[in-house]
Amino acid sequence: MDTIKTVKVVVVGESGAGKTALLTCFLDNTFETDPLTTIGIDFKHKIVQLNDGQSIRLQLWDTAGQERFRQLAPAYIRSARVALLVIDLSDENCVEHLIRWKGIIDKNKSDFTSTIIVGNKHDLVSEKRSPRLTAIIRETNDEYIETSAKMRKNIKKLFSSVACRPFPEHETSQIILLNEPRPVESATKRCCQRW
Template sequence: MDTIKTVKVVVVGESGAGKTALLTSFLENHFETDPLTTIGIDFKHKIVHLSDGQSIRLQLWDTAGQERFRQLTPAYIRSSKVALLVLDLSGILSIHLETWLFEILDQNCVEHLVRWKGIIDKNKSDFTATIIIGNKCDLVNDKRPPRLTKIIKETQDEYIETSAKTRKNIKELFSMVACRPFPEHKTSQIVLLNEPRPSESETRRCCQSS
């Protein structure tokens, strides 16, 4: 049996951004309407399988967004291979907003992004990858604030919008994580989450949960 390789993933962002709900949607295919607030650090894991027979254990460290717990976060970022930075899009992109309120919420979201991106960059190792997540996209319209969009583009990090409630892009997000070419294992064909294994002639895909 092939050795199960471990990938440490830390999830950061403001309190209420939906970090815990996002993980619950991935791990349990379930949406919690009123999840408990994370106190300090919470830990979960899930094993995903590569098509060449290798398995990866995703260690998922859910960090509290409250300011009093932020001194705990740097240590987990330093030893992680992937940092997921979760932003709450539900307020800033809601349909019925006056222009002045939209600008305030745009500023708040930008400040959250800049703050957490700075914490990640200050503490990450050379092998830590960052993925920015615009969460709660089920509550938004098609309008995207230009300032936030510009800053996300300037970071040159991967970006994806998700919904823990509808599970939109949940599979795709964690496939992005599992498919990264980590030094510990070779890049190989990956099996999509909850889908049959492909034939050898098919192109590279992403992971299947167990």
């Protein structure tokens, strides 16, 4: 029988970094110029299909970036398979925001949680990044992707990277039965996806 594997993804970062805009662009292929501010936590999901035909359900937890809601993020980070740390590249304080949120993630993540740093609002900045930002991103050893929800730049690449990660628990964890089985392929063959 065919299965849908579930991957919990938590999206964290400062208020205004564009977390909700990234998710809206991915889920609905739209960009809102004045989106509502997330209050607390918002949940969405999308099923994507990899090139080998395997389906992945991405559970997307959009956290509020305001100070008063920050205490909610650690609980969601602990059980996430992927933490997307979104920074606003056009914000002069983006390095400090990156350092603060990276510390929160590292303090609360599980052994199986991987982090992707997302430099959002690429369309609002020059091509050159500050040496300090570049050095800190390099020091983290985390994957880094620059995006623009407004221009739809690298949105598909970002969520392809999330869905194509090798999650060992996929062999036995949360499944939903759909129909008859397909031949099982190795995890290395599911590196690219289509949707």
